[in-house]
Amino acid sequence: MERQFHSVTIQLAKGDITRQPDLDAVINAANAGLMPGGGVAGAIHRAAGAELEAACRPLAPIDPGSAVITPAFSLPNRHVIHCLGPVYGVDEPSDRLLTRCYERALDLAEEAKLGSLGFPAISTGAFAYPKRDAAAIALHVMVQRAPSLSAVRLIRFVLFSDDDLTIHREILAELG
Incomplete structure (x- = not known):
């Protein structure tokens, strides 16, 4: 599924975030x-190689809601943007931190x-954020920010499961 918002295309795909050679950067659901x-995080680090861990070490630790950028090393992308989403029910206010x-x-x-x-569904795995709520936050941010983006033209949500893809499709279809 694909939708256009201003000059930004939002795509939804089921796949492996480490195998997106047409994207400038992938986003890591970091710790x-x-x-x-x-x-x-494990998949990205394995695919990028040991250099990624070395590049991340001086940037850590980061707080929930924060992000940092590194080269992508052996990944087929130029950069990795590492985001720390909230642990649901622990890091509060979780909705604001995820936004x-x-x-x-x-x-x-x-x-x-x-x-x-390329974005994964941040905080929905081990951090236990409810998938539908997390997808709604993610997609709303993208749509709200689309008019102000000057460089970013393509945002692809690379989702792990059919369930994740279905949830994102339903929410994206509802957005203006």
Whole structure:
């Protein structure tokens, strides 16, 4: 599924975020230490190689809602933007922190003049954010920010499961 908002195209795809060679950057659902872990963070670190961990070390720790950018090393992209989403029910206010996470990723992409980004469903794995609520926040941020983006032209949500894809499709279809 794909929708246009101003000059920004939002795409939804089921797939592997580490295999998106047409994107300038992928977004890592990071942990506070920016180290390899499970889920998206583990996959990105494995695909990028040991250089990514070395590049992340001096940038850590980061707080929920924060983001930092590094080179992508062995990934097929130029950069990785590492976002720390909130742990649901622990980091509060979780909705505001998740919103800020997506906003900071867009800010960093704009500063680096990146034209295309790949986002996972941040905080919905081990951090237990309800998938529908998280998708609504993510997609609303993208639509709200679209008019002000000058570099970013393509935002792709690269989703892990059919359930994630279905939820994102339903929410994106409802957006103006």
